[in-house]
Amino acid sequence: MFERKSIQLQEAVTRLMKFANPGEMEYLSPLEATGFYLAEGLVADHPVPPFDRSPYDGFAIRSSDTARATTHNPSVLKVVGEIGAGQVFSGTVGEKEAVRIMTGAAIPDGCDAVIMIEAVREIKIDDNLHIQVRRPMKANKNISFTGEDVQQGTVVAEAGKYINPGVIALLATFGYTQVPVRKRPATGILVTGSELLDLDDPLEPGKIRNSNGYMIHSQALRAGAEPIYLGKLSDDLETNFESITTNLKKVDILITTGGVSVGDYDFMPEIFNRLGANVLFNKIGMRPGSVTTVAEKNGKLIFALSGNPSACYVGFELLARPFIRAVLGARHPFSPRTTAILGADFLKKNPFDRFVRGKLELKHGTLFATPSGLDKSGVVSSLAEADCLIVFLKGRKESKKGEQVEVILLDSKESISMEDFFADKVRGR
Amino acid sequence: MFERKSIQLQEAVTRLMKFANPGEMEYLSPLEATGFYLAEGLVADHPVPPFDRSPYDGFAIRSSDTARATTHNPSVLKVVGEIGAGQVFSGTVGEKEAVRIMTGAAIPDGCDAVIMIEAVREIKIDDNLHIQVRRPMKANKNISFTGEDVQQGTVVAEAGKYINPGVIALLATFGYTQVPVRKRPATGILVTGSELLDLDDPLEPGKIRNSNGYMIHSQALRAGAEPIYLGKLSDDLETNFESITTNLKKVDILITTGGVSVGDYDFMPEIFNRLGANVLFNKIGMRPGSVTTVAEKNGKLIFALSGNPSACYVGFELLARPFIRAVLGARHPFSPRTTAILGADFLKKNPFDRFVRGKLELKHGTLFATPSGLDKSGVVSSLAEADCLIVFLKGRKESKKGEQVEVILLDSKESISMEDFFADKVRGR
Numbered sequence: 001m002f003e004r005k006s007i008q009l010q011e012a013v014t015r016l017m018k019f020a021n022p023g024e025m026e027y028l029s030p031l032e033a034t035g036f037y038l039a040e041g042l043v044a045d046h047p048v049p050p051f052d053r054s055p056y057d058g059f060a061i062r063s064s065d066t067a068r069a070t071t072h073n074p075s076v077l078k079v080v081g082e083i084g085a086g087q088v089f090s091g092t093v094g095e096k097e098a099v100r101i102m103t104g105a106a107i108p109d110g111c112d113a114v115i116m117i118e119a120v121r122e123i124k125i126d127d128n129l130h131i132q133v134r135r136p137m138k139a140n141k142n143i144s145f146t147g148e149d150v151q152q153g154t155v156v157a158e159a160g161k162y163i164n165p166g167v168i169a170l171l172a173t174f175g176y177t178q179v180p181v182r183k184r185p186a187t188g189i190l191v192t193g194s195e196l197l198d199l200d201d202p203l204e205p206g207k208i209r210n211s212n213g214y215m216i217h218s219q220a221l222r223a224g225a226e227p228i229y230l231g232k233l234s235d236d237l238e239t240n241f242e243s244i245t246t247n248l249k250k251v252d253i254l255i256t257t258g259g260v261s262v263g264d265y266d267f268m269p270e271i272f273n274r275l276g277a278n279v280l281f282n283k284i285g286m287r288p289g290s291v292t293t294v295a296e297k298n299g300k301l302i303f304a305l306s307g308n309p310s311a312c313y314v315g316f317e318l319l320a321r322p323f324i325r326a327v328l329g330a331r332h333p334f335s336p337r338t339t340a341i342l343g344a345d346f347l348k349k350n351p352f353d354r355f356v357r358g359k360l361e362l363k364h365g366t367l368f369a370t371p372s373g374l375d376k377s378g379v380v381s382s383l384a385e386a387d388c389l390i391v392f393l394k395g396r397k398e399s400k401k402g403e404q405v406e407v408i409l410l411d412s413k414e415s416i417s418m419e420d421f422f423a424d425k426v427r428g429r
Numbered sequence: 430m431f432e433r434k435s436i437q438l439q440e441a442v443t444r445l446m447k448f449a450n451p452g453e454m455e456y457l458s459p460l461e462a463t464g465f466y467l468a469e470g471l472v473a474d475h476p477v478p479p480f481d482r483s484p485y486d487g488f489a490i491r492s493s494d495t496a497r498a499t500t501h502n503p504s505v506l507k508v509v510g511e512i513g514a515g516q517v518f519s520g521t522v523g524e525k526e527a528v529r530i531m532t533g534a535a536i537p538d539g540c541d542a543v544i545m546i547e548a549v550r551e552i553k554i555d556d557n558l559h560i561q562v563r564r565p566m567k568a569n570k571n572i573s574f575t576g577e578d579v580q581q582g583t584v585v586a587e588a589g590k591y592i593n594p595g596v597i598a599l600l601a602t603f604g605y606t607q608v609p610v611r612k613r614p615a616t617g618i619l620v621t622g623s624e625l626l627d628l629d630d631p632l633e634p635g636k637i638r639n640s641n642g643y644m645i646h647s648q649a650l651r652a653g654a655e656p657i658y659l660g661k662l663s664d665d666l667e668t669n670f671e672s673i674t675t676n677l678k679k680v681d682i683l684i685t686t687g688g689v690s691v692g693d694y695d696f697m698p699e700i701f702n703r704l705g706a707n708v709l710f711n712k713i714g715m716r717p718g719s720v721t722t723v724a725e726k727n728g729k730l731i732f733a734l735s736g737n738p739s740a741c742y743v744g745f746e747l748l749a750r751p752f753i754r755a756v757l758g759a760r761h762p763f764s765p766r767t768t769a770i771l772g773a774d775f776l777k778k779n780p781f782d783r784f785v786r787g788k789l790e791l792k793h794g795t796l797f798a799t800p801s802g803l804d805k806s807g808v809v810s811s812l813a814e815a816d817c818l819i820v821f822l823k824g825r826k827e828s829k830k831g832e833q834v835e836v837i838l839l840d841s842k843e844s845i846s847m848e849d850f851f852a853d854k855v856r857g858r
Contacts (some may be wrong), residue, residue: 030628031658034647042813051634085664085694086624088635106634157813164840165651166786166801166812169644169738173637177628195515199459199606205480205535206517211601214459218594221463229460235514265514309598339794357595365768365833367794372595383595384471384586387842404794411593413816413840 004262006283006290009318009353010422015280016294016319017418019301020326020333023185023252027178030171033163035224036181037329041155042167045174047147052107055144059098059120059131060089060111063139074132076125083108098131107143114142160331162413182329184226188251189216191232192240192258193307194265198232212257212312216305219316222410223324225253235265241274248275248300252327255320258307260291268293268304277302285394286353289315314355317389317410325415334421336414340407342390343370346399350392357386358407369407387411433691435712435719438747438782439851444709445723445748446847448730449755449762452614452681456607459600462592464653465610466758470584471596474603476576481536484573488527488549488560489518489540492568503561505554512537527560536572543571589760591842611758613655617680618645620661621669621687622736623694627661641686641741645734648745651839652753654682664694670703677704677729681756684749687736689720697722697733706731714823715782718744743784746818746839754844763850765843769836771819772799775828779821786815787836798836816840 025039054060061077069075077098083089089099089108098115099108107114120131150156156174157167163179171179191213199209210232220227230247233240240259248254259268260282272279277295284290288311293304301323305315317335325333340360348354357372359382369390372382389408392399399405454468483489490506498504506527512518518528518537527544528537536543549560579585585603586596592608600608620642628638639661649656659676662669669688677683688697689711701708706724713719717740722733730752734744746764754762769789777783786801788811798819801811818837821828828834 030643031646031656034650046632050632050637083635085622086636088633104637161813163647164813164816165644165647165742166815168647169640169742170813172628172640172643175628175630175638193514199601199604201604203475203479204517206512207515208479208533209602209604211598214601215594215598217460218463218592218597222594227460313594313598336791338791341794362765362767362796362838365770365796367791367796384590384593384599386595387593409791411842 004283006285007281008285012281012284012294013319013322013418016301016323017326019296019299020323022329023182023327025180026183028181030168030176030179033171033179033181034165034168036163036179037331038157038159038161038163038167039180039182039329041159042157042161042170042174042176044150044152044154044156047152048150049144049146049148052146053144054101054103054105054107054114054142056114056116056142057103058101058114058116058142060093060101060108060114061098061133061137062093062095062111063113063137063141065096066133066135066137069133069136071134074121074134076123077131077133079129079131081108112139112143113137116142158331160329162330162415164413182327184224185252185324185327186228186250187220187225187253187255187324188228188230188247189213189220190230190243190247190254190256192235192256192267193232194234196232212307212309215309215313216255216257216316219313219321220255220324223321224328225324235259235267237267237270240267241271244271244302245275248297248302252300253320253324254300254302255305255316256302257305257312260293260304260306262291272302286355288355289318290352292319294319310357313357314389317408318355322418330415332415332417332420334416334418335408335410336412336416337391337406337408337421338367339404340367340369340388340390342399342401342403342405343368345401346371346390346392348392349398350394350396353394354392355389355408356392357383358388358390359385360388360407360409367407369405433712435714436710437714441710441713441723442748442751442847445730445752446755448725448728449752451758452611452756454609455612457610459597459605459608462600462608462610463594463597465592465608466760467586467588467590467592467596468609468611468758470588471586471590471599471603471605473579473581473583473585476581477579478573478575478577481575482573483530483532483534483536483543483571485543485545485571486532487530487543487545487571489522489530489537489543490527490562490566491522491524491540492542492566492570494525495562495564495566498562498565500563503550503563505552506560506562508558508560510537541568541572542566545571587760589758591759591844593842611756613653614681614753614756615657615679616649616654616682616684616753617657617659617676618642618649619659619672619676619683619685620736621664621685621696622661623663625661641736641738644738644742645684645686645745648742648750649684649753652750653757654753664688664696666696666699669696670700673700673731674704677726677731681729682749682753683729683731684734684745685731686734686741689722689733689735691720701731715784717784718747719781721748723748739786742786743818746837747784751847759844761844761846761849763845763847764837764839765841765845766820766835766837766850767796768833769796769798769817769819771828771830771832771834772797774830775800775819775821777821778827779823779825782823783821784818784837785821786812787817787819788814789817789836789838796836798834
């Protein structure tokens with residue numbers, strides 16, 4: 001009923017990213033904004049430093065008082081006060097006067113230089129503290145001037161920047177009580193397949209527990225979405241159509257698993273037909289996940305992932321994750337990629353671009369990537385370690401341990417542009 | 430009032446980690462458990478495969494029926510059924526019969542081998558589908574036997590493992606409706622300092638906004654804790670003592686900033702004295718954060734971090750973060766470290782071990798680390814990029830761009846043991 005025309009991953013991503021509009025803006029406290037992306041540039045509401053201040057512990061002075069100072073004939077200044085944390089000196093410092101000043105404190109009126117504490121000798125005259133200055137100080141010496149680091153109004157972090165603790169510190173510094181971010185997209189997850197058992201069902205021959213639904217839920221959380229687990233459905237066309245129609249109205253993004261292949265019980269193509277959805281693609285030249293389908297209805301996307309766990313995992317990471325990051329307003333929505341050394345032989349041939357779940361290890365600054373589940377006994381446990389996709393491009397022959405491979409990082413807070421993602425090696429062209 | 434005896438970082442960490450007991454166990458749905466650590470090993474509640482199953486699309490047969498099969502005299506078997514997803518074949522397959530079987534489906538009773546679909550010729554006899562088999566099949570050929578991947582009862586992920594989407598998939602596969610984890614520690618954050626303004630206060634000379642409280646809140650979230658922002662206090666001994674005493678009862682961990690130095694307004698030493706707290710240390714041979722103090726009262730730790738933003742940040746990451754991970758039950762609570770190439774000159778000398786906030790970049794598989802805020806104008810904006818601590822050990826001279834440095838990764842989901850953390854380079858000895 002639908003023609004299956006295989007397209008390359010880059011083309012598939014290009015088609016779906018056209019629908020990636022940043023979500024509704026909302027304002028969060030800096031206590032809630034970690035893990036979101038800045039919806040607007042973070043603007044300095046004041047200059048840094050915010051006032052002329054001392055970069056050292058020392059004494060604020062008037063440089064003119066030291067013009068004729070020498071070792072043999074030092075200038076003697078009377079210490080008329082001390083400036084502690086958060087304090088300012090009241091009044092103006094007069095001729096032949098000095099004020100004890102702490103690092104970061106505001107330069108008192110009347111002063112135009114700071115002399116470091118090590119450079120003076122403190123003496124008492126009539127029980128009053130004085131300092132001896134033994135050489136002339138130039139005007140403006142040892143003063144951090146207002147705005148010399150950042151001018152008021154400067155964008156110190158751009159829109160689309162991931163909000164980490166450092167960004168939170170800046171938001172607080174610049175007085176953001178309300179941080180502009182994009183709402184997490186409500187992301188519905190619906191799994192299909194008559195072979196699927198609930199988690200607390202006893203096992204039956206021929207059946208397996210639904211792991212995809214929970215896995216995608218966790219992947220969506222990692223991507224920054226607000227996942228909503230909508231349950232599982234048997235392979236029944238009417239029920240599935242009904243559920244998808246109803247649920248699509250309640251969410252921003254809908255993710256389904258199963259039913260996209262060409263078997264007798266693969267109803268997703270027929271459901272998209274009945275929905276009148278715009279099928280963006282239903283076949284991608286990659287493994288796993290070649291039957292991954294994405295359709296659009298009223299501007300909302302339905303990601304119909306394969307029911308095969310590894311295809312499901314990979315389909316989410318390559319297609320849904322950048323889309324979710326873009327809706328969150330990330331400046332660069334694609335997972336970062338880099339080169340790594342293959343940690344074990346990978347002997348499959350690659351008639352298509354292949355994306356294999358793997359585990360990264362940094363050893364003395366070199367990144368190693370080892371495919372998960374290479375040998376039978378490791379399949380299950382190594383799944384828990386997967387934190388990257390190893391890319392074996394179409395046409396690549398058997399790969400030996402120690403060869404160079406490209407990897408896509410799945411646990412990184414950083415992300416890159418589509419252009420960079422598809423540059424060079426992971427080009428899928 | 431307290432003797433300040435400087436100790437090395439490793440000794441400081443050793444002292445405080447003695448109080449790191451895993452938190453109370455709680456049980457979460459797999460929908461809630463992402464980002465926690467497994468409190469018990471993840472046990473296979475069934476063997477994998479859970480039943481004898483076919484690794485291919487093909488036909489389940491009785492090997493004895495093919496004993497004399499040749500190309501010229503093929504065995505002809507009648508196809509008596511088909512097994513789809515989640516189905517089982519009812520009844521027993523008899524002599525000279527075969528069943529069409531899909532990948533992953535259960536081997537029907539009576540059969541002891543699977544022949545791949547490519548290896549047979551399908552023919553019709555009296556309108557009934559039959560297959561021709563042209564060579565003898567051995568018993569047990571092409572069957573994935575129950576438990577050959579994982580035996581029931583095997584621990585497939587150990588206690589203390591970080592729960593990522595792959596672990597969630599395994600938890601679901603093995604029927605965990607309730608995942609055992611350790612409660613996030615309630616982590617109170619109290620900032621002190623008369624110079625601190627609230628976020629919506631207008632700026633005043635000599636004062637700065639409270640950024641540390643919000644920054645630590647975000648760092649605590651990243652560490653996996655449940656942070657509770659308790660507000661800010663002026664430098665007043667009575668108020669601070671009162672607040673710390675009251676709040677300590679409400680939280681599992683208390684973090685304060687400011688008041689730990691040796692100035693006139695640094696009240697934390699006197700507060701610990703009044704509290705009758707056991708001060709584990711109050712000086713560490715490192716920069717920044719040398720005055721970082723940790724005290725214990727009734728088994729709870731108070732992390733008294735410096736009020737200086739970079740010292741505060743570094744003190745949290747080096748001391749509080751591994752402690753929080755250990756309370757969460759992480760098997761290895763320390764942030765991973767590796768070698769990187771220095772991305773810019775760092776010309777400060779290092780009379781003490783120095784931990785500098787930096788930004789990581791992976792370029793073609795090589796990790797580069799560049800200190801944040803090397804030049805004045807970059808201080809503020811580069812803070813937003815910090816995702817590592819660059820380690821310059823005591824005695825290291827000026828470091829040039831391109832030299833090798835050790836870095837501690839701050840955004841990683843992985844973590845390492847204390848032994849590994851202090852091995853070789855970051856030894857702090």
